[in-house]
Amino acid sequence: MSKARGLADFGNAYSDGALSNRNLIINGDMKISQLGTSFTGVTHGTYTLDRWELNEDSAAEFTITQSSETPDGFGSSIKLDVTTADTSVGSADYVVFEQRIEGYNAQSFGSGTSNAKPHTVSFRVRSNVTGTYICELKYDTGGYEASQAYTIDAADTWEYKVLVFPPQTLSAPANDNSAELRVSFWLLAGSNYTGGGTLSTQWTTTDNVRAVGQTNLVASTSNEIYFTGVQLEVGDTATPFEHRSYGEELAACQRYFQLYPKDTVVTGSCYNNDPDWYFPFVFPEMRAAPTVTFSNNPLIFCNNENSATTSVTSSSNNDNIKSIRLQAQSAAVGSAGQAGWLQLNAANSYFTLDAEL
């Protein structure tokens, strides 16, 4: 890029209202993956690397990994490796790799007003399957979608893509913590999404023009695709990828998902002689009250003894986004008034708080 071009883009970014925090995508450079670096048998509704979800109606399955195969200037990418192919594509079949953006973060486009601004998506992509692919933006309020096609021109080569989507003047996103805008990369589309003739690059609620021309990436278990450097910004100009520090990116991800590893300790006390234990747990504020999942039953330590819990559940005042009470039982330790702590001892054990969209 020439210096003059760079300065012009910088000026455009300024005019569009953002010289920092331009990128509305969280973990666009795929550096955060709290839950692990490799996920096998991935199907519909699965979050893998932080904030990124695979959704599908298809027989396809994937191994998804945080990969060190990257273009220059990036440390990580996400690799979607097809492990079960979908060679008999039904009309309703689809596979998308996507990120949902909550309403609080989707206001800067001015969507739903006459002063709405364009949206620009830029990203790096690499695949062994060349051809036409679709990237789509969708507003949940109103259900308006717009798509742009891009081509992977050379196999197994990183390519930089820039797609500009028009202003959306039809429906304003809610200014709250709900899912309001999503960025979707299509990997497979059945005729319900392709049969309408011409891809809709304008905002529409018509399904059969959403992914016209989409290549079937999942046609073979030999196929794979990588993404990194994904950026969504206000305006019609793609600026350089906004690199945030690891700590900043992790904190942003933890609004949606938090993992507490082996040996995390939560102190509490025994409530009665059943015995029921309560462990108050305070955490950085999340988007919504979180779902709690333990990979293994933790131990309760009390009075120089420890014992496996027989159950652990959570309770909260319904929409508490900063704390929960963990309620645990163990047949072997505890009497009313005793103090103790809850601890995960098993190798590779963890518990998670999930407030994803």
Next chain:
Amino acid sequence: MDEMKITLVKYNWDKLSNKNGSIQATIDGTEMSVPLDPANRHYAEILRQVNAGTLTIADAD
């Protein structure tokens, strides 16, 4: 679109507040404690399936 596969659904009774504190459910094969917050995606899906008549939440033990 495929939906979450939700089984073994029952309320968790919170003895401290003397009311239901969450829902214990197995979702897509994993046991979870789901808060009673409509903004939580798991609870929203449980409510959706309950309203559709395809899921029932058992009372707490």
